[in-house]
Amino acid sequence: MSDIVLKTENLTKRYGGVHALEGANFELRKGEHVAIMGDNGAGKSTFVRQITAVEQRTSGQIWFDGKEVNFAGPIEARTAGIETVFQNLALADDLDVPSNLFLGREKVLFNLGPFSILDRKYMRKATEAALIRTAVKIPNLSNTIRHMSGGQRQCVAIARTATFASKLIIMDEPTAALGVQETAQVENIIRTLKDNGEPLILISHNMRQVFDLCDRIVVFRRGRIVANLRKQDTDGNDIVSYITGAKTGEAELAA
């Protein structure tokens, strides 16, 4: 039990009469990279939104880092150590890289309330260290995000989560909008995180990517978890039949 980072039991979310998520039981162990797959509307993003407390769940329990948790909102979840890379990048376009990495948690030299003096040197150094740690290449730290490519922006967003999330990183389709080279760059970052033993939940539609990067694949269909398979026990066709419903997982999950 001690090496379990995240565990949900009977996690359920209903929007009125719509059952977006039904009784999800999920476990993530230390250092593990788990992929979440499924069709659009299968409940993947809903599942993540309950964990990160962007929405409040209808019922069910969540354990994080050994304790049962009830986050009131995303800020609380983040403070506890869950970092999310959102589909719509949560970056401030007109700020440079260090400012974005430290957005909302700036390091200060003197505390004068809102007029606290920023420790810009420290934040620059820490940013450089974070970029090195995640193998992210950025031409110039002082450039604003606005003038960076989609891949570079995604890399900055990931470097941000990796800088602060000591405990769990969640990525919601991090390469959906990226070109081939940029995707490769983001995937390299994810591999680096794996080497560093950082646990990760990756939502993706990309089968090759999932098999390349993750240890385990969890398939959602119509709000339920229909498969929970180790990478070596399955293949692409198998996963697709779970996603499309050609194969139903109830029998195996019950066993």
Add this chain to the structure above:
Amino acid sequence: MAQTSHGVGGVGYDAKKRAWPAELNVFLALVILVVVFELIGRIFLGDSFLFNTRSDVSAIFNEARLQIIILQVSIVGIIAIGVTQVIITGGIDLSSGSIVGATAMIAMSFAQVATVNGNPNPKAMFLAQGWTDLPVIVPVLVAIGCGLFAGLVNGALIAYTRIPPFIATLGMMVTARGIAKWWSKGQPISFPTEGFAAIGKGLMPVIIFLSLAVLFQLIMTYTRYGKHCYAIGSNEDAARMSGIKIANHKILVYVIAGVLAALAAVVLSSKNLTAQSGMGVMYELDAIAMAVIGGVSLSGGRGSIIGTVIGSLIFGVIISGFTFLRLDAYYQEMVKGVIIVGAVVLDQWRQRLRAMRA
């Protein structure tokens, strides 16, 4: 640079890719404008715009002209410092001109003398027996209180009712102008104490303007407040998700803008030795124009106090230049309008060009 198992990370520094600060473009525009006036002056009037041509004065520059250029924009410039912060945060403040009017009236009524040349003050508007010849700190604090209150109302309306800043501050603009007229039933209030009159004397407005500009440029660059202004202006959702308290920040920004407008009111009424309910009309638009000419983006997130100061100088040069060329004031206003639109168009072109290059 460091090697990890999956590639090289870190920062590849390329000096050629260094961002060209937007303020330099604005400064260039200022220089070009001065050169144009200088050339026109030399060719058509045989006089210099910038340099000293009088033989009885030993100076390189025409110092009187330089002083006027900056003096005439100092008071609106003080307002523009606050407006710049509001616009960077993604808002707009239309109420600053009316806040100047209301604050000038209220503050001046605390700065009056009892007797003028032995006779009772003819423009007296005394709130209570003996509330005359008060120390200068009293009207100044009253003014700051007025600005603070107006800013608080603006900020709270915008932060909590979520109405657009345009509407909230438009309401304040009309209401504050009403207060300015109601305060003394339309009568001007005059004859301030010597202490109060000293605030706007000579080059004091310039000193106050530039000190405040330096102070807020430092705040915008080096403090958490400044960083959050840019963050909220460039992506409010991202700022919220990052844990920035948006409502509190917005209220603070409008309070600062209100207080700066109130300080402008003190300087203005002190300089004119009188307060009238019509003071500050259109100042809000001039302040916004200075910011926009100075490279502050109306969509938020971009710009700086330095830019706005240079923008205000462009304003000053245009006004002085037209006077120098002996052109009517009508032309000034026409050209001012063209320059405001031109500045925004140029800025957008520049942004698109940079986006294409990236």
